[in-house]
Amino acid sequence: MSKDISLIFVGDVVGEIGLNNLIAELPKIKEKHSANAIIVNGENVWEGKGINEEEANKLFDAGVHAITTGNHIWENWKSRPLLGKDRRVIRPMNYPAGNAGYGFTTFSAENGVKVGVLQLQGRTFMSTIDCPFNSADFAIDKMKSETNITIVDFHAEATAEKISMGWYLDGKVSAVLGTHTHVQTADAQILPHGTGYITDVGMTGPYDSVLGMRKDIAIKRFQLQTAHKFQVAEDDLKVAYVHLNIDGETGQTMSIMAHTTPKFENQVL
Numbered sequence: 001m002s003k004d005i006s007l008i009f010v011g012d013v014v015g016e017i018g019l020n021n022l023i024a025e026l027p028k029i030k031e032k033h034s035a036n037a038i039i040v041n042g043e044n045v046w047e048g049k050g051i052n053e054e055e056a057n058k059l060f061d062a063g064v065h066a067i068t069t070g071n072h073i074w075e076n077w078k079s080r081p082l083l084g085k086d087r088r089v090i091r092p093m094n095y096p097a098g099n100a101g102y103g104f105t106t107f108s109a110e111n112g113v114k115v116g117v118l119q120l121q122g123r124t125f126m127s128t129i130d131c132p133f134n135s136a137d138f139a140i141d142k143m144k145s146e147t148n149i150t151i152v153d154f155h156a157e158a159t160a161e162k163i164s165m166g167w168y169l170d171g172k173v174s175a176v177l178g179t180h181t182h183v184q185t186a187d188a189q190i191l192p193h194g195t196g197y198i199t200d201v202g203m204t205g206p207y208d209s210v211l212g213m214r215k216d217i218a219i220k221r222f223q224l225q226t227a228h229k230f231q232v233a234e235d236d237l238k239v240a241y242v243h244l245n246i247d248g249e250t251g252q253t254m255s256i257m258a259h260t261t262p263k264f265e266n267q268v269l
């Protein structure tokens, strides 16, 4: 059996509605790419903030191998027990020591090949947590003792910080995939030393919205400059993901392509 990995990485899933739509679409996506490894960013599943055990198990039952999260995982108490309990669920590694959960994990893909997943979070326009670059060095060394196929989910706000991480890790990991900003960027590429890269994978959930949340509430927050409770939107469901082919021997990315399905209306490609 080939040692190569055909990997699907799904961008931030928003709401129960986004989760259920992803689960319905996943068999088709998996078949289309003959995927043998699936990673999902689930930081926004539970009413837009965090993910609980039942929701995570729905993803695992659908064939997902690992779940990454992000800053919103800390805002939902229902997420906390999951972080300490299930090694397949990770959170950004560079939060200060003492917080619950794991920052990286490994799993066996369907062809038996081990895949490492590391999550880091940026510090620009976000909480000033530990240095993601130093954390990357530490975790990659650990993961490399088990496998040379390593995927980094870099959960960050600033495009410059994400691109910097891509260059910093080029040749050290299989891919650096950006999450958090919920808008898929048109820069999927293979960097010179074989690392697949995209600034943001995009959002999986309702697009008749502002980043998955009801647009009337989002507009009100900007106009009135006061707090109004976010609610997950409902219409125009899409799945945003990247597909990578990774060489099982070298750990280098051989191809990377970003997808949003179904495509945007009136999109000309």
Ligand SMILES: [Fe+2]
Pocket: 012, 043, 044, 070, 180, 181, 182
């Ligand atoms: Fe998110």
Ligand SMILES: [Fe+2]
Pocket: 043, 070, 071, 072, 155, 179, 180, 181
């Ligand atoms: Fe986030």
